[in-house]
Amino acid sequence: MKCRPIHLLAFALCLATRAFAQTAAPLAIVDVNVVDVVKGETRGHQTVLIANGRIAAAGPSDAVSIPAQAIRIPGEGRYLIPGLWDMHIHLRSNQVNPHVPLVEENAALLDLFLPNGVVGVREMGGDLADSVFRWRDEIRSGKRIGPRILTAGRKIDQEPPSWTGSLGVKTPEAAREAVRQLKQCGADFIKVYFSDIPPEVLSAVVEEAHRNGLKVIGHLANNLSLRTALDIGQDGIEHAQFLIAAKPGDYEQLSREGAARKGTPLAMVPGERTARLLYLQDAKEEERIYQAMAQKQVWVTPTLTVSTRVRQELGERDFESDDRKRFLFPAIWESWDPKLGRRKPAPADTREIVAESLQRSQKAMLAAYKAGVPMLAGTDCGVNNNYMIPGWSLHEELENLVKAGLTPMEALRMATIDAARWRGVDATEGTVEKGKTADLVLLRSNPLEAIGHTRELESVFAGGKYYSRSDLDAMLRQAADRASAARRQQQH
Numbered sequence: 001m002k003c004r005p006i007h008l009l010a011f012a013l014c015l016a017t018r019a020f021a022q023t024a025a026p027l028a029i030v031d032v033n034v035v036d037v038v039k040g041e042t043r044g045h046q047t048v049l050i051a052n053g054r055i056a057a058a059g060p061s062d063a064v065s066i067p068a069q070a071i072r073i074p075g076e077g078r079y080l081i082p083g084l085w086d087m088h089i090h091l092r093s094n095q096v097n098p099h100v101p102l103v104e105e106n107a108a109l110l111d112l113f114l115p116n117g118v119v120g121v122r123e124m125g126g127d128l129a130d131s132v133f134r135w136r137d138e139i140r141s142g143k144r145i146g147p148r149i150l151t152a153g154r155k156i157d158q159e160p161p162s163w164t165g166s167l168g169v170k171t172p173e174a175a176r177e178a179v180r181q182l183k184q185c186g187a188d189f190i191k192v193y194f195s196d197i198p199p200e201v202l203s204a205v206v207e208e209a210h211r212n213g214l215k216v217i218g219h220l221a222n223n224l225s226l227r228t229a230l231d232i233g234q235d236g237i238e239h240a241q242f243l244i245a246a247k248p249g250d251y252e253q254l255s256r257e258g259a260a261r262k263g264t265p266l267a268m269v270p271g272e273r274t275a276r277l278l279y280l281q282d283a284k285e286e287e288r289i290y291q292a293m294a295q296k297q298v299w300v301t302p303t304l305t306v307s308t309r310v311r312q313e314l315g316e317r318d319f320e321s322d323d324r325k326r327f328l329f330p331a332i333w334e335s336w337d338p339k340l341g342r343r344k345p346a347p348a349d350t351r352e353i354v355a356e357s358l359q360r361s362q363k364a365m366l367a368a369y370k371a372g373v374p375m376l377a378g379t380d381c382g383v384n385n386n387y388m389i390p391g392w393s394l395h396e397e398l399e400n401l402v403k404a405g406l407t408p409m410e411a412l413r414m415a416t417i418d419a420a421r422w423r424g425v426d427a428t429e430g431t432v433e434k435g436k437t438a439d440l441v442l443l444r445s446n447p448l449e450a451i452g453h454t455r456e457l458e459s460v461f462a463g464g465k466y467y468s469r470s471d472l473d474a475m476l477r478q479a480a481d482r483a484s485a486a487r488r489q490q491q492h
Contacts (some may be wrong), residue, residue: 032078037412038064051464079442195219203232
């Protein structure tokens with residue numbers, strides 16, 4: 001089977017236009033504080049030697065021999081952490097105008113990650129899959145500067161799909177074929193986005209994916225309990241809201257009623273369903289489920305920031321004066337405008353329910369984490385998800401995880417070593433140790449004291465390539481210039 005193109009590209013791929021100076025000489029970060037994300041401590045007066053894209057040595061400065069030809073990077077008073085990963089992003093078109101592929105606009109979004117210390121992203125599927133596959137391969141080969149990409153390609157959805165570009169399925173046979181098609185196209189994992197699906201269809205997705213060596217992650221279907229999804233074998237749940245659980249019998253009754261009322265004047269609206277699910281929430285059932293998730297290593301990406309932004313802040317907070325608007329192409333910003341985009345502010349009569357739902361989602365996340373459920377930091381940034389600005393949004397997410405009750409170290413782990421664990425590469429990535437890939441971020445302050453210090457970037461190392469503060473600033477100026485040119489073109 002051939003991988004059919006999703007879109008014909010209307011314009012050429014926009015590669016980076018500025019060549020950032022690189023050297024084959026070894027790099028030595030001298031007398032730095034290394035943050036150990038496994039032990040949760042810092043080691044002072046360390047020197048980290050980088051050669052051929054890897055950490056060649058790491059240890060006390062008086063014990064590490066620095067080659068004469070090495071370029072020395074001062075580390076005194078600085079803090080070195082592993083490179084950050086955003087484990088939930090989207091590269092896609094605006095669903096209000098899906099016939100206009102925002103290829104160049106999404107390519108420009110990729111340029112915002114490295115200047116924020118994000119060396120890798122997990123792209124959760126959309127309608128620009130062929131472009132995303134190409135960008136992934138160009139970054140891997142060094143033809144493009146940007147974060148490493150893992151991608152689902154397209155989502156697997158019910159028929160008709162909720163999102164343009166998704167593969168809609170109704171039967172187990174169609175589900176298996178969708179998985180095979182995505183495997184052939186080069187998908188790194190499977191993303192499911194079912195609102196309502198027979199259990200046997202999800203089972204077919206999971207079975208075929210596992211047969212092909214792919215994990216299945218995504219939303220929890222409205223008609224399936226969390227317990228059912230775990231029994232079927234779904235490998236990961238995106239968004240903390242799905243951690244709120246009722247007793248199986250209560251949940252099934254709610255789902256049956258929702259199905260019976262669908263398509264009638266008495267259809268169950270989202271606000272009502274949310275309120276009833278919150279009313280049916282059962283702490284003992286959640287405790288049992290979290291223990292099972294921890295035992296099975298079912299991963300959760302809480303995405304706290306985007307939930308608050310699109311469900312509560314949208315329509316209440318003014319983003320027009322945000323200085324970061326200058327980095328975004330106008331078509332991206334328009335997809336976030338509540339007057340023009342897909343998402344609208346919550347109705348006034350549901351705001352109390354929304355606030356309660358957000359609070360309980362955060363509590364559920366914390367309880368699940370304490371029960372041992374493995375978690376990842378992800379933002380859901382991209383087109384359609386309002387004002388989630390790539391790169392910066394990951395720092396917001398880390399801060400919101402800490403506000404919800406995690407320690408700075410626990411939040412930092414989600415974006416570093418735990419991201420490597422999910423990818424199955426923790427033996428070679430995710431920590432500052434000899435032999436590991438040199439994906440690193442040099443900070444001006446200690447992130448273990450305040451997680452907001454991850455914003456204070458001094459430099460970034462991606463696969464051993466060194467980007468100084470001046471390089472990162474130049475990347476941002478270049479991004480702003482391209483966005484400005486796009487705005488001028490739109491005005492004409």
